[in-house]
Amino acid sequence: MNSFLTRDILVKWAPLLVLLVLIVFFAAMEPRFFSVRNFARIGISSAPALMVAIGVTFIIIMGSIDLSMEGTVSVCAVLFAFAFLAMGGTLASIAWLALPLALLVGAVIGLINGLIHIRLKIPSFMASLAMGFVGTGFALLLTGGDRIRIEDEAFRALLTTRWFNFPIMVYVALLFTFIAWFIQSRTTLGRNFYAVGGGEELAHASGLNVNRVRVLGFMLAGIFYAVGALLAVGRIGIAETATGNNFMFVAITSVVVGGTALWGGIGGVWNTLIGVLIVNVINNGMVVIGLPGYVQDGVLGALVIIAVVLSTDRKSVSFVK
Helix, strand or coil: CCCCCCHHHHHHHHHHHHHHHHHHHHHHHCHHHCCHHHHHHHHHHHHHHHHHHHHHHHHHHCCCCCCCHHHHHHHHHHHHHHHHHHCCCCCCCHHHHHHHHHHHHHHHHHHHHHHHHHHCCCCHHHHHHHHHHHHHHHHHHHHCCCCEECCCHHHHHHHHCEECCEEHHHHHHHHHHHHHHHHHHHCHHHHHHHHHHHCHHHHHHCCCCHHHHHHHHHHHHHHHHHHHHHHHHHHHCEECHHHHCCHHHHHHHHHHHHCCCCCCCCCCHHHHHHHHHHHHHHHHHHHHCCCCHHHHHHHHHHHHHHHHHHHCCCCCCCCCC
């Protein structure tokens, strides 16, 4: 029994077990929690956060960190809204071009982020944090603090149209999750992310262009941030400077709680999916049973510390690059 329940097995399956325990706990505390309608609410709140968390997962797998998501999401949301309205304001017109435009904007921001980190040799957390502030400021400059409303019924169908009681945006998030998993596990780029995170010197020695891999990782993360921005706008029908608010905390928390190691090389997309569900189940469950917001934040903070302690081998740990 002891040989079966090794540390690695416990760390691997602990996030899923935590998720199941949380669902059972909240369902026992409040039967309304365990309903399709409430699960749909959890799906709606999880979809944008999942895209952003998957984006940062690629960066963390490489052993780096990206804190630019809030600014990137805001810029992508605002530029999408301006372009969408300028090109007709409906998906039936050429305004659908605003969708790939938003993804392109995310990729460009990621490219700039990666180049600043690599070319100027600035630690990734500092370079990306600065880019996040720049993005938020640029979004505020574009909007002047105003909200941009998107009222096209076809675009808002992301939220209003439901298949099997779940809105379309949940299925869009799942589709991009499978795309991310394919990139992670079935492409050379995905394998290179793990190679860099597992040991940068060894990756260099094997002939891998580490700088190129890092830049591509930041670009890919930017694209997923943009998808998160589109889903966030689809959820509330508004693009504004505040669209990206709170994504940093939720995304990093989800990745860590899901079991992806901060030092790189361990974890992945499915870990992040479980982590996002854990965070949103806690938030939703505590609202359902009537606990205040500060208790939610305290529980999530404690969960992050526990997750890091359980998953970290402190004899061999190194700091995040």
